[in-house]
Amino acid sequence: MEQTRRALQELWETWYGDIPGWVPSYTMILAVNEIAEANALVDEDQENGELHFDGESFMLAQERLVKLSDQAVSLANAGDYIGARKSIGMALHTLQDFYAHSNWVESLIKKGAPDQIYPGLGYPNTMIYPLGKNAKTCTDCRALSDVFGCGKCDDNLRSVDLTSGYYSGEPAFQKTSSAKCSHGGPLDGSTTYDLDWWDTIIYVGQGINKDSSTCLFSPHRDLHYQAAMISIAATKDWIDSRVYKRLPTRQSELLFGKEKETGSLLDPSAPTVWDFLKGAIQPHKRGMVVRATTLDHISHTVVVVDNVHEHGKVLARAAAGCRRRLYPLKLVQRDKQGVNFSNNGDTYGWEEIALATGGHLIQFAEDETAEVAAILDMVSQQNHVDILSVAGTGSDENPISEFFFPLDSSLESLVISTSGATSFKVFSPNGSPYDISSQKNITHMKRVGNTIALNFTSAAIPPPGFYRISLNSTANYTLSISGESPLSIVTFYFAQAGGRPQHEAFFPIPSFPIAGERAMIKSHIHGNFADGKFEFRTKGGVFIASQDTVEREGDFAESSATMFYGNSTAIPDGNFMVYFTGTDHTGHKFQRAVSPTMTGSKLQLKAPIIQRMTVGQPQKVTVGLTNLNSIPDTYDVFAVDSKDSFVKVSQQSIYLEPGKSGSFDAYFLPKPNSTIGISEIVFGAKGRVTKGNLSLQRYVLEAEHKPMSYSRVKYHQYANETSQLIDRLIMGKPR
Structure with missing residues (x-):
């Protein structure tokens, strides 16, 4: 994720750095976050070696990179920028793993060559062919000498011929010879191990990964940073050439967040x-x-x-x-x-x-x-931040509902809208009615059916301060106050740990947070502010709790965004809103709301975070659920997906006693005309007595495997010719 962020920040300077006054916007931070998170998500799949360039899976991994770049361009041209970013992130994980899991970096060093990205990696005109099944690539070594120190595995490679380590649990790429390189580390069963006289496991074998800087997980730890630097250079090259330059200017700027979507x-x-x-x-x-x-x-x-x-x-x-x-x-x-x-x-x-x-x-x-x-x-309107988002029900006896909200100095526009109210009034900080009709620069007020909207231009925004709005409604109503501002919540989510050792990350939880528990909060705030904190409130605006345990980390992306993280207070039971409040850099109070209503639940669903499916092939996904309520309940279960490949669930309902768990299977059959890419599956379970729960899962729909056309491949690069390839690079002749 860090390699991805660094690469994109350097690309921003290349693409936009000569524009006077240019600085990264919060939409750019949002774009890079979406790409980086899709990158990390790939580590949830440890069964398909080509996702990680494991086990000499050069041909399939190369085809994957080409396919995902074509997919990203296609989705961006179609206006699906979120889908395109996810495709980019998934490809970058594979691309970056090439430098961490293969011996390319070691081969450059062996030949005395300067740092170079592997030519043609991820390009459709190049195919990389692996060594033979019986080719010997590694010798045994000790990654750990004892419980107190590292061993010596930096010279366990037999030649400069291109190879990559095998990782256990990837059935399509299993070791065919004990002399093949392994990925290495305590979770890799393809390595051998021994015990010392203290009965402490001492890992031996053929590991070559450079994922981390610790010998416990990475036998070639000393090359971790060098591999990362080459990987960042390759990331920049691939994004720039395989995605950015293939798009019209408008689409590329929308994809990478420089421009706002308008229309x-x-x-x-x-x-x-x-x-x-x-x-x-x-x-x-x-x-x-x-x-x-x-x-x-x-x-x-x-x-x-x-x-x-x-x-x-x-x-x-x-x-x-x-x-x-x-x-x-x-x-x-x-x-x-x-x-x-x-x-x-x-x-x-x-x-x-x-x-x-x-x-x-x-x-x-x-x-x-x-x-x-x-x-x-x-x-x-695009890029509007939410200042207030509330809802309630009026009556003939009590038709008036009032709410307070701050306006800060960073607002560049303002929109007040309500549905279900017959009228509303705005009051100034001193309590006097704010005369809307006298503001000449207001775009206009519009009423359609049950909805009223009032739009202020930048010149007509009321001055900073606390305002009051009074709604007149005898039915259900919703109220939204929003505006364009550089001070915004870029991301907010409840998180859970995921990945594997040395590839750890906090992913958004796929379902509802558990009521009564303290969930991990992660959020990026864009813009300048002096102080701020998170709050839980009801949808009606009633305060529940402050999130005093959430800590502020260093500024991200050259002070354009600040990350907050930490455990929340107890998650409320039922629906609630999240607000971020504080003082802006000019000393005025500000308030920002996370648009969707959060829901705390006593039902926990668990399903694979990422699931790969192949067009035309049936797939089963097992979903677990646990009743955390104090009473038994029967849960009606279902599944639905955006690509209409869902077929059925194994059962319609599950009865669970308090604290007990169960599961159901969801069956899918991706249709032959389905398009590849990330889609959504919603797994649901709704209690007949208690509140239900939903779980949003994403799956990757893979197209049927079609090898790259021979006519499309111009450069055929064989692993046993790596020495000659490096010689040509040294001479300035990449091929």
């Missing part, structure tokens, strides 16, 4: 999206919406409300992710007198989903269709 459903350049939206909400075309049809609107998600299955709604919510609000649209019919006769009709649960993601359920009449896109442009 409108009314934009003539995107007529197909708008036409589909208009068609989907017309009554005579409602049949088009079979499941949970989602349409991207700038950086948020529009859902056409229809009577879809509950599982489809779960998938739509999961697809919204941690940075995307959901805006369900419901068509409200009117009678001939223009009176709504289905204003509070069945919304099929979309109201709750909008509330959970920080969006609004927008109900409107057919003659307001043309206005829907305009109000969506106001409420879902």
Whole structure:
């Protein structure tokens, strides 16, 4: 992950460093985080050697790099920048493992050559062929001399011929000879070991990995940093040549976070999206919406409300992710007198989903269709930070609800929007009504159906201070206050440890945090501030607890972002919001909200964090669940996926006593016309008595293996010709 961050930061300087006043933006930090996290996720798969260049898997690993680069370019051109970043990260793990797991670095040293990246690695015009099965590549060595010191394995390679270490547990790449190199370390069963006279395990064998700087895990530890530096250079070369330069300028800048995604459903350049939206909400075309049809609107998600299955709604919510609000649209019919006769009709649960993601359920009449896109442009502006996101229910007896919120000096625009309220008023810090009508620079206020939005331009933003807003509603309402600001929450998630020794990382937990436990929090805050802390609040805005145990780490990416980490206070039971509050660098109070509602649960789901599937081949995924409630319950279980490859679950429900665990199997059959790439699977279990739980898993859908075309390969590089290859590099002739 660190290699990836360093490589991209250096590439930013190459790509954008000559732009006056340029500094990394929070969208760039977000992009590099997504790439780095996808990189780390690959270590959850230790069964497929080509993901790590293990076991001389040069041909398959090379094809994987080419395939993922093509996939990243294709996804970026299609506007799926998140998917493209994940493809890049997955490829980079494989690319970087080449330098840690092969003997390329050692071969350069043996030949007295300067540091060089391996020519053609990850390029479609090059194929790398391994040594024969019986070729002898390593001799025995002792990685540890005793419990107090390291042994000597730095000279266990037999030649400069290109090889890589074998790692146990990868069935397609098992050792064919005891004289083949191993990965090495205490978790690698392909090495041999012995006991000393203290009965302490002393690892011996043929390990050559450079993953770390400790001899316990890495027999070639002394070359760890040199391998990392060459790996960073190779990372830069691959990203620049295989992705960045193959994209139009606009797509590359959006992919790597330099530019913001902008646009409108009314934009003539995107007529197909708008036409589909208009068609989907017309009554005579409602049949088009079979499941949970989602349409991207700038950086948020529009859902056409229809009577879809509950599982489809779960998938739509999961697809919204941690940075995307959901805006369900419901068509409200009117009678001939223009009176709504289905204003509070069945919304099929979309109201709750909008509330959970920080969006609004927008109900409107057919003659307001043309206005829907305009109000969506106001409420879902790109790069807006959330200042306040609340919801509640008014009544005839108590129609007024009031909330306080701070405006800080970093805000460059401001939007106040509400759904379900008939009107609202804003009050200044001194308590007097804020005269909205006198502000000439306000873009405008717009009302569509049950939704009101007020948009301030930069010149009209009220001065810093604490403001009060008063809503008038006798029904369910949602309220959102947001604005564009360099001070923002780039990422926030509850985390769990993952990876393997010397490849450890904290990954976002795939399901809900466990109520009553202290979960690990990880967050990156972009922008300048003097102090800050996290808080838990109810969706109604009621304070629950402060996160005093979360610590601030050093600034990341040259002070453009700060990382916070540490254990939270006890996770609340049920739904809650996360806020980050403090004082900005000018001394004004600020507040930022994490858009999606969090949920603490007493049901724990466990499933593989990453699952590789092959088109056309059936796959079984086993999902475990544990009842942490104090009472027994029956849980209805299900699975659903975004590529429609889910077939069935092994059982419909599971009964669990308190503290007991069970499992069910989900069966998938990726269809022949499925596209490769990362997709989402949602595994769910809902208690009939207690609250349920959901688990979002990602899986990699692999295309059917098709070797690279011989005509596409210009350079055929054989492992037993590595010495000649290095000689050509020394002479300045790469091939």
